[in-house]
Amino acid sequence: MQNITFENIHVSGKVILENDFFRQVHFEEMLNQYDSNFIEFKRMPTLEQFQEKADYLREFHDKYGQEHIRFYFPPNEKPSGDLQQYMEDGGFQTGFLELYAIEPSKFKGKDTADIEVKEVSEEDLHIYLQLQYDEDSSYGVNYAESKREFNRKQFDTPALQQILAFYKGEPAGYTDIIIGAKTVEIDNLAVIEKLQKKGAGSKIQRFVMESFPDKTVILVADGDDTAKEMYKKQNYQYLGFRYDTLKLFPIKENGKEYEPGTLKI
Template structure:
């Protein structure tokens, strides 16, 4: 297949405006989700262009009661010192994402543990899945957790989104969403309940994905400053590139 890039990553949102410099993604179904309401730069802006884009997005979001602005910069390009200084002194949080892929046959063998069961989310266990997700999302506030419940319900009806859940000794312990595209299966929202971490549940969830979608390239995006990326490297995922992101949350 063609080289995997960030363009293969699933974006939950609608392009409501586009010009030569950026695409504007908006998701009225969940305004509080920053990763669905942002500007994605096609080419690196000058400081003046960044400020103009910032003003445009801020005014747009104010119409919908949104209190943030967020930008993604072009892949594999680091912001200039001038732009980083501006973002820092303006109260932005800046970080970067890393893109990984793996062919299913390259995923390492996971030792069988009879205490762990992994299966698809169905009508039968959907309420259990929602409860598990709600408990995990509460760390971001009840409003966000409530909105995520609605999103999970929309995803359940979307045939391109596969929801998978793991149980440890019969207790819901973790989950993952898989976004299906032509030649790829994207791992997203891989979560393991804190009480069940370091038991191999995350690896079993990934193994399930590689076995069920063995005809596709498995892809994922990791926080470049977080530890899970080291796990992916140990699991034979191939590093494909990086992408800087920045966001600011206004108090009023």
């Protein structure tokens, strides 16, 4: 297997500032997408350095009406105790991601006859958009509507495939496949709650493996998510972790404050 790192994971947005300490990514098309607007540290910051960059990013995002600040820390390093305490006391949501990869021929997963998986077409694009909208609504109406328009535009992107799964003809799940030169990334894999544990997630992955047998398949899992145990059983290789942190701020409009994500603008 080729050398895979978090650098292989696709990021929407543009690098607008970079030096030997950090890089800043900004995505004007989706300002409220947290994972596309952030600072990524190349080396672990001290508490004072983190505070300085937090103040900077808050001021920068505030100019665009953004309600969050997000940071990624260097791979395979844990923030120091005083930094973790500062983030906890300051209302940051801190977690970690895990990186996995597999050669398609080594995939072990269920092949359920009741599940059909296909690339999204013009005819069923509305189904894909609605499934994503329903899932994204938990983050607020404004975000869900912005994401729907973004997904609609992504339909014509050659390096991305939008995938749907059906259980006995009923829409069951979806994912996005990001096609690189040597890798294929499974991104945003989801199965609707009432149809979980019927093999849709495994069948979606098998579709990817069969569609791209000569590429390394990669994905990122939430470190606290039980799905990562499934990936291990399916023969994915664990390649490392990366800590991240997020802080949300209330939105102010007409003298009132609204919780992040709830204000439709």
